[in-house]
Amino acid sequence: MTEGVEQHREAGQMSARASRPPPTLRGRWLLLARAAWVAVAVVALGQFVISVPTRYAELAHPTARVRAALAEVGLSAGGYALYNVALDAIFVSIFALVAIVIFWRRSDDPVALLVATMLVVWGPLNGLFVLTPSATSGMYPTLQATLGLTLTYVGYMAWMLFFYLFPSGRFVPRWTRWMALLYGVGFFGLWTFTPFGPPTWPPLLFNVALLVVWCSFPVAQLYRYARVSNRTQRQQTKWVVFGVAVAIAGVLTTIFTVGAAVDLPPAEVGPKMLSMLLMDAFMLFIPISIGIAVLRARLFDIDVVINRTLVYASLTAMLALVYLGGVATTEAIFRALTGQQQQSQVAIVITTLVIAALFNPLRRRNQSFIDRRFYRRKYDARKTLEAFSARLRDETDLEALNDELVGVVKETMQPTSVSLWLRPVTAPQRKDADE
Numbered sequence: 174m175t176e177g178v179e180q181h182r183e184a185g186q187m188s189a190r191a192s193r194p195p196p197t198l199r200g201r202w203l204l205l206a207r208a209a210w211v212a213v214a215v216v217a218l219g220q221f222v223i224s225v226p227t228r229y230a231e232l233a234h235p236t237a238r239v240r241a242a243l244a245e246v247g248l249s250a251g252g253y254a255l256y257n258v259a260l261d262a263i264f265v266s267i268f269a270l271v272a273i274v275i276f277w278r279r280s281d282d283p284v285a286l287l288v289a290t291m292l293v294v295w296g297p298l299n300g301l302f303v304l305t306p307s308a309t310s311g312m313y314p315t316l317q318a319t320l321g322l323t324l325t326y327v328g329y330m331a332w333m334l335f336f337y338l339f340p341s342g343r344f345v346p347r348w349t350r351w352m353a354l355l356y357g358v359g360f361f362g363l364w365t366f367t368p369f370g371p372p373t374w375p376p377l378l379f380n381v382a383l384l385v386v387w388c389s390f391p392v393a394q395l396y397r398y399a400r401v402s403n404r405t406q407r408q409q410t411k412w413v414v415f416g417v418a419v420a421i422a423g424v425l426t427t428i429f430t431v432g433a434a435v436d437l438p439p440a441e442v443g444p445k446m447l448s449m450l451l452m453d454a455f456m457l458f459i460p461i462s463i464g465i466a467v468l469r470a471r472l473f474d475i476d477v478v479i480n481r482t483l484v485y486a487s488l489t490a491m492l493a494l495v496y497l498g499g500v501a502t503t504e505a506i507f508r509a510l511t512g513q514q515q516q517s518q519v520a521i522v523i524t525t526l527v528i529a530a531l532f533n534p535l536r537r538r539n540q541s542f543i544d545r546r547f548y549r550r551k552y553d554a555r556k557t558l559e560a561f562s563a564r565l566r567d568e569t570d571l572e573a574l575n576d577e578l579v580g581v582v583k584e585t586m587q588p589t590s591v592s593l594w595l596r597p598v599t600a601p602q603r604k605d606a607d608e
Contacts, residue, residue: 268296416462
């Protein structure tokens with residue numbers, strides 16, 4: 174019994190230590206960290222800016238197939254080049270803006286500084302090497318071989334350390350520090366700076382190593398969330414998970430509906446432009462949600478945001494299915510009755526009216542289902558308060574009302590203890606006129 178109590182106490186102390194905020198940077202260390210971040214930001218953003226003219230010139234002189242596809246959609250080569258460069262610039266600018274705000278507001282916090290570094294590097298890396306991979310090929314080979322590789326390594330390391338350290342700034346669980354060291358040197362280090370990196374390994378070893386490092390990210394965050402994090406840190410984690418989940422779901426939806434921008438044939442200009450726009454828009458949920466989590470701005474609204482996202486995302490999917498099915502069914506009926514093969518405008522009008530009529534009922538049903546399934550405690554509390562409000566209008570016994578109120582507070586708020594104090598009603602004292 175005593176050993177169990179001691180183990181529980183040690184676990185509680187470890188959890189308390191791990192959930193404490195990290196120490197702040199001060200003096201010389203703060204100045205050095207700020208100078209290093211500014212240097213990394215200048216190099217990352219400067220390399221992207223330098224690549225923009227080359228990328229524009231490359232896109233402004235497309236192949237004959239791309240020119241023909243542009244002519245079909247009524248777009249010039251210069252407009253197509255401007256569209257691509259503008260998308261990349263907006264994408265990188267939002268990453269950089271969030272990083273600068275975090276640096277400006279919280280540069281003395283090591284975790285915030287790590288996040289700012291990750292964002293200011295990953296924005297240009299994705300905009301330059303992923304979305305526009307040939308923008309810097311052949312440009313300044315020496316600079317690309319040194320600064321480019323160093324930035325890539327810093328980006329990978331910052332991303333890995335973010336999942337191991339966020340939000341408390343401590344390695345939780347403890348094995349994550351050894352994982353960071355192992356993969357920082359033996360995986361990302363070899364991959365970036367040597368010809369003996371993971372791509373040269375046997376396929377089975379490479380895939381296992383990649384799977385282990387990527388799976389360790391959610392495992393570390395889940396362990397921290399369930400065993401270590403306090404209320405504020407859990408809200409920060411929810412914001413990050415929300416942003417990453419929306420980005421992944423949006424990108425996958427775009428790939429399976431419109432197509433991936435990097436995989437579409439050059440002649441399919443229209444779908445490629447739409448795919449780039451949608452994928453960029455969804456990916457921007459990541460820096461925005463991380464910025465909110467780090468700056469701790471309106472953290473406790475995340476449950477409402479998640480709730481509304483679930484409600485309206487499922488509502489949109491159902492209405493889209495109803496719309497497509499309604500149009501197809503109504504067209505089939507009209508075709509059978511009239512023999513016309515062309516699309517009937519009446520079918521579209523009828524289906525649109527049905528969608529408008531179904532919107533509110535479906536929304537209410539979705540809200541009720543999601544509240545019962547994912548927010549059961551809040552749903553039960555709301556129902557209890559509604560029932561109490563209904564009984565409150567008919568209750569005249571003050572003693573019974575007090576007991577009812579205490580019971581409702583216990584059931585909805587679940588506090589450790591509840592007590593109700595009533596202020597005694599005293600008659601106002603009358604002052605004498607002589608006074």
